[in-house]
Amino acid sequence: MRAAWYDRQGPAREVLEVGELPDPWPGEGEVRVRVSVSGIHVGDLGKRQGWWGSTMTFPRVVPHGDGAGVIDAVGLGVDPSRIGERVWVYLAQSYRPFGTAAEYTVVPARHAVPLPAGVPYEQAAGLGIPGITAHRAIFGDGPVTGQRVLVTGALGAVGRAALAVARRGDAIVIATVRSPEQVEHALAAGAHHALDTAGGDMATRILDYTGGEPIDRVAELAFDANMATNLEVLRNGGVIATYATGAAEPTVPYWPLGFKNITVRFLSNDDFPEAANEAAAGELTSALVAGDLRYPIAARLPLAEIAQAHELAEHSSASGRIVLDI
Secondary structure (H helix, E strand, O other), X not given: OEEEEEOOOOOHHHHOEEEEOOOOOOOOOEEEEXXXXXEOOHHHHHHHHOHHHOOOOOOOEEOOOOEEEEEXXXXXXXXXXXOOOEEEEOOOOOOOOEXXXXXXXXXXXXXXXXXXXXXXXXXXXXXXXXXHHHHHHHHXXXXXXXXXXXXXXXXXXXXXXXXXXXXXXXXXXXXXXXXXXXXXXXXXXXXXXXXXXXXXXXXXXXXXXXXXXXXXXXXXXXXXXXXXXXXXXXXXXXXXXXXXXXXXXXXXXXXXXXXXXXXXXXXXXXXXXXXXXXXXHHHHHHHHHHOOOOOOEEEEEEHHHHHHHHHHXXXXXXXXXXXXXX
């Protein structure tokens, strides 16, 4: 099969190779997917670069955890009727060496989610890592019906999914974005109200919108930078569900958090409970089908240009996703 891989960590153009590898075959409980589109997420870039202290646990890695395509073979114990099924896959390269940057990938059958015909592959191909993270950020502590939920970095890959599932979960959804020009985009993506951080004094503006009522939950992109705001707007017993931070070892204001009984939920997509993954996968698929979740696609490149695709993904912001056509 045609595939991309790296045998050492480093810059994209220095370590990524494209060539032929043996076709994989599914083992017991697994399916093989003929990949149509492969998604790229910051986690894929981090594994390849060695960010966050990550190391290679396999001598060769075919990157990318997310993708979409068609099941063309199944292993022992998997219903053969799944052959020919359109699916999106997640965690393809989590604790496994070979992800979706290849003509074929093999994943546990439960990680290949049926994809209705009306949903384009490119929308589902980058859904797993950010989408499941978003779902966990919103629902990791139960339903949010009627709650006030704040989504920071709302037009990022995780943020868009968080807006969609929080809105579908009947929360009152408040978004923060970087600039005034992005406010309308956040509203279109599902927020009831959106604020640009360029305007400053975020806590006052958030509480002005809620009429002084505190926030129940924050889906947090910048744990370090937004701590003071979150402390001011969260209710006693509120939750910060965070999946990223600027400072790797931020100062944590222990007593202010403790006095308000704040729960801080740290999120890492590779290790969510399987039940949470499956619940997220179902809801995210429904959001795609309903049109409640849509990702702008900034670029589509062929597999041969994976190094350029990684470079684009490293420098892209809220403008859209980068995907590979396999």
